[in-house]
Amino acid sequence: xxxxxxxxxxxxxxxxxxxxxxxxxxxxxxxxxxxxxxxxxxxxxxxxxxxxxxxxxxxxxxxxxxxxxxxxxxxxxxxxxxxxxxxxxxxxxxxxxxxxxxxxxxxxxxxxxxxxxxxxxxxxxxxxxxxxxxxxxxxxxxxxxxxxxxxxxxxxxxxxxxxxxxxxxxxxxxxxxxxxxxxxxxxxxxxxxxxxxxxxxxxxxxxxxxxxxxxxxxxxxxxxxxxxxxxxxxxxxxxxxxxxxxxxxxxxxxxxxxxxxxxxxxxxxxxxxxxxxxxxxxxxxxxxxxxxxxxxxxxxxxxxxxxxxxxxxxxxxxxxxxxxxxxxxxxxxxxxxxxxxxxxxxxxxxxxxxxxxxxxxxxxxxxxxxxxxxxxxxxxxxxxxxxxxxxxxxxxxxxxxxxxxxxxxxxxxxxxxxxxxxxxxxxxxxxxxxxxxxxxxxxxxxxxxxxxxxxxxxxxxxxxxxxxxxxxxxxxxxxxxxxxxxxxxxxxxxxxxxxxxxxxxxxxxxxxxxxxxxxxxxxxxxxxxxxxxxxxxxxxxxxxxxxxxxxxx
Numbered sequence: 001x002x003x004x005x006x007x008x009x010x011x012x013x014x015x016x017x018x019x020x021x022x023x024x025x026x027x028x029x030x031x032x033x034x035x036x037x038x039x040x041x042x043x044x045x046x047x048x049x050x051x052x053x054x055x056x057x058x059x060x061x062x063x064x065x066x067x068x069x070x071x072x073x074x075x076x077x078x079x080x081x082x083x084x085x086x087x088x089x090x091x092x093x094x095x096x097x098x099x100x101x102x103x104x105x106x107x108x109x110x111x112x113x114x115x116x117x118x119x120x121x122x123x124x125x126x127x128x129x130x131x132x133x134x135x136x137x138x139x140x141x142x143x144x145x146x147x148x149x150x151x152x153x154x155x156x157x158x159x160x161x162x163x164x165x166x167x168x169x170x171x172x173x174x175x176x177x178x179x180x181x182x183x184x185x186x187x188x189x190x191x192x193x194x195x196x197x198x199x200x201x202x203x204x205x206x207x208x209x210x211x212x213x214x215x216x217x218x219x220x221x222x223x224x225x226x227x228x229x230x231x232x233x234x235x236x237x238x239x240x241x242x243x244x245x246x247x248x249x250x251x252x253x254x255x256x257x258x259x260x261x262x263x264x265x266x267x268x269x270x271x272x273x274x275x276x277x278x279x280x281x282x283x284x285x286x287x288x289x290x291x292x293x294x295x296x297x298x299x300x301x302x303x304x305x306x307x308x309x310x311x312x313x314x315x316x317x318x319x320x321x322x323x324x325x326x327x328x329x330x331x332x333x334x335x336x337x338x339x340x341x342x343x344x345x346x347x348x349x350x351x352x353x354x355x356x357x358x359x360x361x362x363x364x365x366x367x368x369x370x371x372x373x374x375x376x377x378x379x380x381x382x383x384x385x386x387x388x389x390x391x392x393x394x395x396x397x398x399x400x401x402x403x404x405x406x407x408x409x410x411x412x413x414x415x416x417x418x419x420x421x422x423x424x425x426x427x428x429x430x431x432x433x434x435x436x437x438x439x440x441x442x443x444x445x446x447x448x449x450x451x452x453x454x455x456x457x458x459x460x461x462x463x464x465x466x467x468x469x470x471x472x473x474x475x476x477x478x479x480x481x482x483x484x485x486x487x488x489x490x491x492x493x494x495x496x497x498x499x500x501x502x503x504x505x506x507x508x509x510x511x512x513x514x515x516x517x518x519x520x521x522x523x524x525x526x527x528x529x530x531x532x533x534x535x536x537x538x539x540x541x542x543x544x545x546x547x548x549x550x551x552x553x
Contacts (some may be wrong), residue, residue, distance in 0.1 A: 115453030206284030
């Protein structure tokens with residue numbers, strides 16, 4: 001009895017001591033970044049943006065709303081001059097999970113690059129695991145697997161020299177893109193997706209897409225990428241906050257199973273295609289075949305799985321982002337015709353008549369290069385960077401950032417910072433040119449491809465693809481607002497929310513600049529003839545992967 005009482009008393013004293021110790025530690029540590037008032041238990045759950053909101057605009061409001069007052073001058077004992085500064089960093093807490101919002105590029109560079117050792121991890125998202133997408137490079141949180149996957153990227157497309165080995169692929173698919181546009185300009189969005197898919201699939205797998213019909217592998221992967229975009233959305237799936245699969249309203253379980261079927265097909269179907277091609281000797285060298293040749297891979301091994309998902313990650317990280325960039329370009333040219341005409345004048349002056357711009361012409365086309373940069377800045381295809389996670393407690397400019405915090409960086413805010421970009425909502429390529437004493441504004445390449453160890457490993461390939469599509473489209477086409485009853489129609493500017501943000505569907509008028517330019521496009525069919533598709537050689541494509549059948553746009 002005596003020992004029972006003593007043990008109970010000891011437990012109470014220990015509890016009081018532990019509470020006091022932790023309470024004192026909390027009092028001693030710096031404050032969290034400012035943010036909305038937290039409600040007990042749920043925290044800021046009600047402060048999250050809705051599914052249809054542009055989260056880059058929503059989070060940017062925090063910069064002004066949660067700034068801080070600083071005493072900059074004491075006038076006398078009773079009066080002080082107070083300056084209210086915008087807040088580059090703020091915080092929320094959702095069901096116990098700390099979330100840090102960064103609206104200033106300077107802070108992002110400091111945390112994600114200079115302190116990349118702390119901020120290069122990804123949060124563990126239960127729904128991603130359930131849906132089979134946690135092995136994609138952009139979502140990966142296993143540091144060893146991440147390192148091995150990036151190594152494959154670096155070997156195959158990690159430099160401009162290695163990317164140049166795929167120049168012919170890009171020239172071929174871009175030529176086919178121009179031919180499709182000239183024949184059916186009203187299907188622009190479909191043609192953009194086909195071009196991007198054709199380039200990435202040939203580079204990743206040596207796969208040739210259907211020239212004119214729907215392609216089964218493009219349909220599969222585009223549908224799966226839509227799944228991935230939903231699975232990756234931060235703060236969307238309740239199971240990511242409360243990892244209990246039997247949560248009330250757990251309809252996400254059937255959704256995750258459906259996603260998992262397609263994610264497995266995305267990695268397995270093209271992988272098995274390449275293995276069969278290698279065995280038959282009818283191989284087009286590719287990212288995947290090169291990786292398999294360089295590694296001794298045992299079937300069913302972790303290395304096989306890493307190589308398989310490395311190739312899948314190449315498509316996941318490259319195709320849909322390129323689609324958005326090129327769509328944004330066409331939209332901008334219709335809205336800002338003076339930019340289009342100035343770029344065309346430069347091309348006409350530099351490129352020989354009757355020829356198309358090549359990669360070697362790029363250094364002599366500064367204005368076209370500036371158009372590429374402005375496309376990337378005007379609307380970043382990933383407006384909100386994929387979430388990073390802190391792996392230890394940290395302090396930044398007097399604020400405490402706890403271990404395990406999710407760090408959300410607002411790339412759109414960075415590229416629309418009025419202190420960096422003059423008139424940021426306008427499309428002005430000349431902002432990047434050093435003319436008449438003008439100091440070029442910050443190159444968006446430094447921002448839109450991410451930071452630190454998580455910077456996009458395929459950025460060189462993406463940049464060359466966007467340049468070629470833009471330069472060659474400007475060479476041969478006149479892009480304008482649609483015409484009805486002889487009048488130009490306005491185009492609403494709207495960008496859709498999502499991990500990868502696309503412009504809302506829009507109509508354009510696209511015509512050859514002249515008969516000479518029409519003939520130039522037609523001549524491309526002789527230089528880059530259509531190839532027989534590999535679509536009939538695929539096996540294992542699951543039913544229900546046609547985007548049109550599923551009602552997806």
